[in-house]
Amino acid sequence: MTAEKIKLLLHTVRYLKPTQVTYRVVRKFKKERPEPGPPPPLRTSNGQVVAWPERAASMLSPTRFRFLNVELERANPGDWLEGGPEKLWLLNLHYFDDLNAEGADERTKWHDALVKRWIAENPPATGIGWQAYPASLRIANWVKWHLRGHELSPLAIESLAVQARYLVRTIEWETMGNHVFANGKGLFFAGLFFGGEEGDRWLSLGLKLLKQELEEEILADGGHYERSPMYHSIVLEDVLDLINLRRAYPDAIPAEYRAFADGWSDLAQRMRVWLNVMLHPDGRISFFNDAAFGIAIEPPGLHAYAERLGLAPVAQAKEGMTHLKESGFVRVQFGNTVGLFDVGEIGPSYIPGHSHADTLTFELSVRGKRLVVNSGTSVYKQFPARQQQRSTAAHNTVVVDGQDSSEVWGAFRVARRAYPLDVQVKQEGDAWVVKAAHDGYRRLPGRVTHRRTWRFDPNGIDIVDQLEGTPNEAVGYLHFAPEATVEGGTVRRGPVTATYEAAGADAQVADGTYHPEYGITVPNKQLRLRFAGAAATLRLQWKDQEGR
Structure with missing residues (x-):
């Protein structure tokens, strides 16, 4: 093992719980x-x-x-x-x-x-x-x-x-x-x-584990603590399965766990509301952290399952702004134009295996069409593709000095990681302004803090990045949906046309890859903004074929 790998390992292990370390040793020898x-x-x-x-x-x-x-x-x-x-x-x-x-x-x-x-x-x-x-x-x-x-x-x-x-x-x-x-x-299924x-x-053991994990894993805003809409959907299906199986054995739950089991329906409802906030207008999940289509049940299927179980329909995401504070996501919606902004931690400190180095990334749908996307997930094996898909450069944010904002490595490991700072959300006229920073690059010699402001209105978005400290170089990335074409400062997808203009950075179009499902890689276009100094701004403005 190289000195660099040893350093990464030490920075990874320090976040683990003692129980995890103990059992890793026990499993090797027993x-x-x-x-x-x-x-x-x-x-x-x-x-x-x-x-x-x-x-x-x-x-x-x-x-x-x-x-x-x-x-x-x-x-x-x-x-x-x-x-x-x-x-x-x-x-x-x-x-x-x-x-x-x-x-x-x-x-x-x-x-x-x-x-x-x-x-x-x-x-x-x-x-x-x-x-x-x-x-x-x-x-x-x-x-x-x-x-x-x-x-x-x-x-x-x-x-x-x-x-x-x-x-x-x-x-x-x-x-x-x-x-x-x-x-x-x-064990719950086996025990019933x-x-x-x-x-x-x-x-009893199954219920004990479920109570322990659900109380920790589901955050106050209803989100699963790994901050992945895909894994959130999987756990939501599991919770609905618990409700369903209990119906077949209504008298079998021990008295000490009945109040806990009685709360599953309310828990599922909160999780369903969270899921709706994290969907694009096409009704499918957004790609934050490990996420792809084709693994979890699609959201309409989960909602239909819940309603078969007698749970009431839940509201769609509301117009305007929704801040999922504990999960660290902000949704802003103008009709069927939606922005989803990541201003939170990458995941739970002791189990970040499904986390990406994606702090201060975002996704964007315009007039119902995905336009700006994170790159997705197509593989879990420790291939170069796994490292690339978890990297900062695979997301819509800024890479400083060629390094990731959080040190993702191996297939499921993270060493030093970025933490969000100074999160603010406010309305200015018909626009919503989301501000945040992170300290992931303060480990570098230049001690850089990345600050980002999104100003999002019905017709466009301004992305303002400031780098405090002394970076040697910085590159911002913007990944477009594979259906989009990019030419001459214009992005087109179907009826939607957007123009972009950069200040403080040289904007170049490059070839990229998008990974909507496991085992699938498709070409797309990306915009790379090479900073001229410590600050850069990108304005993305859109209209449809009717000029609106």
Whole structure:
């Protein structure tokens, strides 16, 4: 390991909780053993679950699968453990999402055979499929499938119990965050599905983990603390799943957790409101931190699921300004022209694995069309592409001295990170002004503080950047949607035409890449503003084909 990597590692470890460090060591040297044996008795369900939301089908034949936009044949026993573009593809194979996906009832025979094959080819406690995260998701999916009327075989029920026992021993304290939440959900599903003393223990432990994580992970403004609209959507679906499964076993929740469970509906409503604030006018998520289409259920599907559960509709994002103070986002809306501004921390200090070096970035839709976008996420493996997609240069903000505002490295690590300063939001006439700064570049020799002001009105946006300190060089980036063309100071997307003018910087158009889904990279255009001094301004002004 190089001296630079050692330095990065030390700056990363200092943010971890002692529990994370302890369990990282324990997991390296202690191999947990599975507990075979007969399963507990099944708890009696009243069958009152509503339809689970459906993802796109991923099982194309009995042995062919499509995950992350990559199709592969998986016919051999060893195919569970190796092959594929990255580990995330293989993990998806172990999730069993297709059991409850679109058109799943037409693939029942395939699914039944796949469950039997998984049990035969993945002995207890061997391979990545027995890791706690995929085990948690698989437990939930097998239980959902059973409750949909596809009765699990005695062999599958026995395997499910062995998986739950092993999950109890391998809770992801070394990772924490949404992984421990997923572990809690898996045990909650197992604990309601099974009865007896063992099922009751799993249920109580699952509820304990869920209470601990939800109270920390969901912020006061309703946002998930990793500040990713994609992961927020995933956790929202999980909360709705908890509500749904509880309906099937209404009397099974221990008395000490009933008040907590009674609060899930209100929690889901707050999360739905937050999600609406973070959507573009096209109704889809914005790309802050790790985010892409095709992973989480789309927002309309989540809202429809909530309403099937009896939750009231929630309001769309309001006209004008909304400040999600705890999450650190500001939304400004003029009709179907919307700006989303990132003025918050990159994520929780001890689990920033899905964070990007994107402080003071923003996204913009004009007349309902995405125009300015962050670059998205297409890969998790430690490829150069992963580093690039998490970098400051992949976002609509300023790079100083060629460095990232937060030191993202590896696939999921962050060393020193930027913190927001002096956040202000105010109205000036028909415009909203958002001001903020960050200290991410104060670690550099020039001790730079980046200050940014957006002045956003119905017809344009001014972006004013000031660099306090002594930077050697600075480059601002503006990434355009791939559908946009850029030529001669003009940006066009469909009926929308925008012009830009820079002051204090030389503006050059360059080729870039955009990553709307995992496994997908498409070309786009970006604007690079090379600062002439310590301050620069960009004015972006628009009109539609009618000249409005």
